[in-house]
Amino acid sequence: MTVRTLSPAARSLADTYFFETLVRVHRAGEGVAFTGLKPAGRDLGPAIATADQTLGSGDPSALLRLLDEKMRTGLRDRYRQVTAAKSFLAGDVDAGREYVDAYVRYIHYVDGIYKAAASPAVGHYPEGARDTHQAP
Incomplete structure (x- = not known):
């Protein structure tokens, strides 16, 4: 040019x-x-940096440890919150709402992890909503 x-x-x-x-x-x-x-x-965060490092080292162990630790910690925390909130008195509306909130956060976390692990990483779409609607 x-x-x-x-x-x-x-x-x-x-x-x-x-x-x-x-x-x-x-x-x-x-x-x-x-x-x-x-x-x-x-700063792209530790996951991307560690993923790049493992490609250089030829050993994904550090990345597996990082992801496993974050997933386990997040799952345990949300599980504890939902089980702690589960034992509420039948007439306690505020406690019932706290349980539902903890339950929804727990289920969404689990579902998000599963979907991320089970689906192919086709592209990256963080800034916009990709139209994934498929015509019949």
């Missing part, structure tokens, strides 16, 4: 335009909106 040779500012502009176009086409292919380029070097 000739424009990149004009000046450092032109190079930066051309590079940004190129990457924006690349990501825009990629996101369109996923059926979701382009929301802009994300800053380089941002």
